[in-house]
Amino acid sequence: MWNVESSDEYDAWFLTLDEESKEAVLQRVLLLRQYGPNLPRLYSDVLHGSKKLSNLKELRNKTQKHLLRVAYYFDSARKAFLLTGGDKKGKNQDKFYKDLIAESELIVEKYEKELENERRNQNDGK
DSSP states (O other): OOOOEOHHHHHHHHHSSSSSHHHHHHHHHHHHHHHGGGGTTTTEEOOOOHHHHHHHHEEEESSSEEEEEEEEOOOSSSSSSEEEEEETSSSOHHHHHHHHHHHHHHHHHHHHHHHHHHHHHHHOOO
């Protein structure tokens, strides 16, 4: 099993979903826990277009009303980190992905700084 954690931004987005969408997203998260970076394309895909992250990916699922995407990446500890999500149904695909990637980059930057601060604090305490 792979460790999967989530950002505050992802958690806030997830809480806005209807029950069918929550179930659809959780199905993919469970597959991510099971397969990690080997999760196949039908369920996950690489997100192209980030100038800062080469390992940005998306979980993919749909319901009758929604085309759900969850941006994630594997951090330096090889832990999957859910960044943010969105519904791309009825939206301009280029703009949807540009916005999803930009938000993901900001979240990763904040998360990496928090990890660095934790490491620094642990080293200071030795």
